[in-house]
Amino acid sequence: MRILAIITGKYGQRHVQNIRAHGPSQWQVEVWEAPAVLPPIVDYPEEFLPPSLPPSDLVLAFGEHKGVAELVVEVARVTGARAVIAPVDREEWLPRGLARQLRGWLADIGVTCVTPKPLCSLTETHYNVRRHQVEYDDPFIAEFAHHFGRPKFHITVDPNARVITAAEVVRDAVCGCAHHVAEGLIGISANDAEQEAGLLHHHYPCLAGMVKDPDFNDTLMHVSGNITKDQVGEQIQPYKEVAYVIPGKLSQQT
Numbered sequence: 001m002r003i004l005a006i007i008t009g010k011y012g013q014r015h016v017q018n019i020r021a022h023g024p025s026q027w028q029v030e031v032w033e034a035p036a037v038l039p040p041i042v043d044y045p046e047e048f049l050p051p052s053l054p055p056s057d058l059v060l061a062f063g064e065h066k067g068v069a070e071l072v073v074e075v076a077r078v079t080g081a082r083a084v085i086a087p088v089d090r091e092e093w094l095p096r097g098l099a100r101q102l103r104g105w106l107a108d109i110g111v112t113c114v115t116p117k118p119l120c121s122l123t124e125t126h127y128n129v130r131r132h133q134v135e136y137d138d139p140f141i142a143e144f145a146h147h148f149g150r151p152k153f154h155i156t157v158d159p160n161a162r163v164i165t166a167a168e169v170v171r172d173a174v175c176g177c178a179h180h181v182a183e184g185l186i187g188i189s190a191n192d193a194e195q196e197a198g199l200l201h202h203h204y205p206c207l208a209g210m211v212k213d214p215d216f217n218d219t220l221m222h223v224s225g226n227i228t229k230d231q232v233g234e235q236i237q238p239y240k241e242v243a244y245v246i247p248g249k250l251s252q253q254t
Contacts, residue, residue, distance in 0.1 A: 001024075001026075001058060001140060002028045002030075002055060002057045002058070003029045003056060003059075004030050004053065004054060004075070004079055005029065005031050005059075005060040005062055006031075006034050006059065006060065006061050006063055006068060007031060007032075007062045008033065008036055010207075011064050011089070011207050012031075012060075012062030012064070014175055014207070015060070015062055015174045015175055016031055016062075017176075018174065018175060018176035019148065022148075022176070028054075030054045030056070032050065034048070034068050035048055036065075038067030038068070038070070041070075042067060045070055046074055049071065049074060049075065049078065053075060053079050054079065055079055055080050056079040057081060057082055057083065057140050058081060058082075058083045058084070058085065058140040058144060059076055059081045059084045059085070060084075061087075061094075062087070063093065063094075064090075064093055065092075066094060066095060066098055068093075069086060069098050069102050072086060072102060072106070073102070073105045073109065076109065076111045077109060081111060082111060082138075083111060083112045083113070083114075083138045084111060084113040084114075085114055085116070085119075085122070085141060085144065086102055086114070086115050087115065087116050087117070087119035087122075088115055088116065089117075089118050089119050089220060089224075090208065090209035090211075090220065091209060091220075092209075094115065096130075096215070099117075102115065103115060112136060112138040112140075114134070114136050114138075114141055115127075116128055117129055117215065117220070118208045118220045118224045118227075119173075119174050119175075120149060120150055120173045120174070120175075120177070120224050120227055121149070121150055121223075121227060122141075122149030123145055124142040124145045124146055124149075127149075128223075130215040148173070148174045149171060149173070150173075150227060150231070151169070151171060151172065151228050151231055152169075152170040152231060153170060153181075153182060153231055153235055154167075154170055155167045155168075155185070155193075155235040155236060157190055162189055162190045162191070162239045162240075162241065163187060163188070163189050164185050164186055164188050164189075164190065164236070165186070166186070167183075168182065173224075177201055177206060177228070178228070180200060180201075181197050181200045181232070184197075185200070191241055193233075194233045194236070195229075197228055197232040198226075198228070201224070201225040201228045201229070206224050208220040208221040208224045
C-alpha cells in the first residue's frame with residue numbers, strides 16, 4: 001500500500017515514525033510537510049501544493065491547523081488516492097463542520113474519507129464521531145486499521161500470582177502509545193492494570209486535546225485514555241480479585 005502522510009509538526013512526525021517502525025515492510029510511506037501558514041479561506045489549493053506528489057492509495061491528514069483540510073481534496077486528486085484518514089484529535093485542528101464538509105467533498109470525487117474522533121477509535125469497520133460509531137467500507141483504510149487505530153492487546157496473566165507476565169500489541173495506536181503501555185504493564189497486578197494503563201497512556205504523552213470537548217463532555221485525551229483502559233480491562237477481568245463484604249464479618253476476596 002502506498003501512503004502519503006501530510007504533516008505540519010511534531011504530532012504528524014511522531015505518527016509517521018511509528019508507522020514506519022511498526023507497519024508492514026511492504027508499505028511505502030511518503031511525507032509531505034504542508035505550509036505552516038495558510039489564509040483563512042483557501043480558494044485555490046493547488047497554489048499551495050508542491051510541483052509533484054507521489055502516487056498514493058491512502059492519504060493521512062495529520063495537519064495541526066484547519067487550513068490543511070482544505071488542501072486534502074486536491075492532494076487526493078493529484079496523487080490518485082482512493083481513501084483518506086483525517087483524524088480529529090483536537091477540535092481546533094479539524095472542527096466538526098469542516099470534517100463533515102471534507103467527507104462530502106471527497107465523496108464527490110469517489111474518495112472514501114473517515115474522520116475518527118479520536119484517531120485511536122479507528123477499527124477495520126468503524127470509528128467514533130461524537131458519541132456514536134460510524135461504519136465504513138474501504139479496503140485501504142481497513143488495511144491500515146488492521147495495524148493502527150484502536151489499541152488491542154493480548155495480555156498473559158499468571159493465574160496464581162495474578163500478575164501480568166506478557167503483553168503483546170495486536171494493534172497499536174497510530175502514535176505508538178500501545179507499545180509504551182504494553183511495556184509498562186509487565187509485572188503489574190491484574191487489580192492495578194487498568195489504572196496503570198491510564199497513567200502510562202497520559203505519560204506517553206497522548207497528544208489529543210486537553211480542552212473539554214462538547215461532543216463527549218470530556219477531553220479527547222481522557223476519551224483516548226479510556227479506550228486503552230477498557231481494552232486492558234477486558235483482558236485482565238478474569239484475574240481480578242473481587243471483594244465481598246458480609247455484614248458483621250471481615251471482607252473476603254476471591
